Amino acid sequence: MTQKAAIVGGGVIGGGWAARFLLNGWDAAVFDPDPEVERKIGEVLDNARRALPALYDKPLPPEGALTFHDDLATALEGASWVQESVPERLDLKHRIHADLTALAPAEAVIGSSTSGFKPSELNAKGARAIVAHPFNPVYLLPLIELVGDPDECDRAAEILRSVGLYPLTVRKEIDAHIADRFLEAVWREALWLVKDGIATTEEIDEAIRMGFGLRWAQMGLFETYRIAGGEAGMKHFMAQFGPALEWPWTKLMDVPEFTDELVDLIAGQSDAQSGHLSIRDLERLRDDNLVGIMRSLKQSGSGAGGVITAHEAALEVPQIADLPVTLDIQVPQTWTDYNGHMNEAHYLEAGAKATDQFMVMIGADADYIASGLSYFTAESHVRYLNETHEGARLQVETQVINGEGKKLYLFHNLLSGGGLVATVETLLLHVDLDTRRSCPPAPKVAEALVRIAAAHAVLPKPEGLGRFVGQRP
Ligand code: NAD
Numbered sequence: 365m366t367q368k369a370a371i372v373g374g375g376v377i378g379g380g381w382a383a384r385f386l387l388n389g390w391d392a393a394v395f396d397p398d399p400e401v402e403r404k405i406g407e408v409l410d411n412a413r414r415a416l417p418a419l420y421d422k423p424l425p426p427e428g429a430l431t432f433h434d435d436l437a438t439a440l441e442g443a444s445w446v447q448e449s450v451p452e453r454l455d456l457k458h459r460i461h462a463d464l465t466a467l468a469p470a471e472a473v474i475g476s477s478t479s480g481f482k483p484s485e486l487n488a489k490g491a492r493a494i495v496a497h498p499f500n501p502v503y504l505l506p507l508i509e510l511v512g513d514p515d516e517c518d519r520a521a522e523i524l525r526s527v528g529l530y531p532l533t534v535r536k537e538i539d540a541h542i543a544d545r546f547l548e549a550v551w552r553e554a555l556w557l558v559k560d561g562i563a564t565t566e567e568i569d570e571a572i573r574m575g576f577g578l579r580w581a582q583m584g585l586f587e588t589y590r591i592a593g594g595e596a597g598m599k600h601f602m603a604q605f606g607p608a609l610e611w612p613w614t615k616l617m618d619v620p621e622f623t624d625e626l627v628d629l630i631a632g633q634s635d636a637q638s639g640h641l642s643i644r645d646l647e648r649l650r651d652d653n654l655v656g657i658m659r660s661l662k663q664s665g666s667g668a669g670g671v672i673t674a675h676e677a678a679l680e681v682p683q684i685a686d687l688p689v690t691l692d693i694q695v696p697q698t699w700t701d702y703n704g705h706m707n708e709a710h711y712l713e714a715g716a717k718a719t720d721q722f723m724v725m726i727g728a729d730a731d732y733i734a735s736g737l738s739y740f741t742a743e744s745h746v747r748y749l750n751e752t753h754e755g756a757r758l759q760v761e762t763q764v765i766n767g768e769g770k771k772l773y774l775f776h777n778l779l780s781g782g783g784l785v786a787t788v789e790t791l792l793l794h795v796d797l798d799t800r801r802s803c804p805p806a807p808k809v810a811e812a813l814v815r816i817a818a819a820h821a822v823l824p825k826p827e828g829l830g831r832f833v834g835q836r837p
Contacts, residue, residue: 390428474835
């Protein structure tokens with residue numbers, strides 16, 4: 365049965381939660397008195413639809429139903445997850461959580477998006493919420509900080525993982541949890557740097573994104589510092605840089621006063637830096653960059669990349685007809701080029717991913733490769749038959765042409781927009797990874813391959829099989 369999330373407060377963050385649940389097949393019921401809420405959530409959802417599915421090489425489940433309610437009780441009916449994302453005011457949160465505790469199904473998890481309040485503060489008047497603190501955009505960034513009752517956090521964690529999120533349970537409640545504590549220190553230093561005329565907002569952003577910002581997405585703080593210590597390791601690093609904390613490198617706990625002058629200075633510099641782009645343009649740029657970065661991280665499994673791969677393993681690829689569907693993907697923006705369509709290199713990438721999936725189907729999977737056997741590609745031929753674009757669904761069907769002995773000869777049909785957009789014909793040879801020479805596959809792989817090859821042999825041969833570059837040189 366489709367699960368339901370109740371979204372209480374549908375602003376930037378509530379909209380992101382709604383999108384995250386909807387695109388993972390949950391229904392989402394929104395309660396927010398703002399007359400503009402449908403438009404606001406619609407815009408977040410549009411952004412989410414072009415970004416989240418583009419992280420995966422398999423389709424997400426069919427989208428759930430989105431409804432809007434004037435009555436809180438109806439919004440909460442039958443919900444297994446309730447997410448409160450109203451403005452950050454404790455009196456307001458107390459009022460809402462009293463209602464949620466009274467009206468939500470007893471078995472529903474009640475999460476609060478609060479950036480700063482502790483569960484003991486939220487629940488001071490008898491409510492039963494846990495903190496489930498997300499990061500903007502909630503539909504793309506996996507981290508959710510969980511704080512509160514341990515059993516409730518465990519239950520919450522399981523649900524969050526099922527929608528591709530990464531729950532991190534905070535061991536003890538503190539103001540602002542882990543990440544915002546950290547960001548607060550960075551924010552404080554940035555304010556001082558601008559106020560003291562050391563750097564502009566743009567220069568501070570360059571200092572982050574040209575250097576340590578790139579490190580943080582893939583290894584965080586401690587792992588990168590471990591490397592910085594060189595072969596002598598973490599102890600050496602701490603001996604070298606520890607004393608600096610006692611030097612006046614940072615302003616430590618002083619906070620600059622938010623005078624009109626400081627606010628104008630920062631807002632003015634920010635306008636000069638980014639005022640030529642609308643917030644929607646900036647959101648799209650951010651999302652495209654995040655998708656590109658996160659897709660690269662899948663390769664090594666580092667950080668958010670590992671979360672996507674684990675979630676992807678639980679997703680099903682719907683099959684169409686006789687031939688197996690070996691890839692089903694939404695074309696990411698990063699696969700498109702200056703001509704506004706999918707770049708030719710990615711047709712081959714789609715073929716390569718389809719080959720990888722076919723290898724898994726016949727048992728030549730990660731364990732098999734770890735045992736020292738694999739297939740290497742010897743030759744490929746791509747035919748570009750039609751365009752496909754950012755956001756389009758691209759499916760690959762794979763036919764075995766020959767699966768005898770060391771040979772794995774595949775023909776991939778790339779389908780999009782109801783037609784064939786390309787074919788990738790590819791010959792692989794089975795190899796021993798120690799000798800790097802060809803050898804026959806292990807019996808279980810050979811048998812699985814022969815079985816599929818026999819089933820495909822009775823199907824018509826694909827149009828264009830055996831084609832070479834058609835133009836005379
Ligand atoms: P927002 O102002 O964009 O959205 C708040 C929404 O709550 C508005 O749509 C408003 O109409 C609605 N609302 C107000 N009173 C309500 C009520 N009584 N019942 C139902 N809805 C009501 O704010 P936001 O940025 O989405 O922040 C919401 C929460 O998420 C805050 O607790 C904030 O600390 C937290 N948070 C924000 C961010 C961020 O980057 N913006 C990140 C993580 C967590």
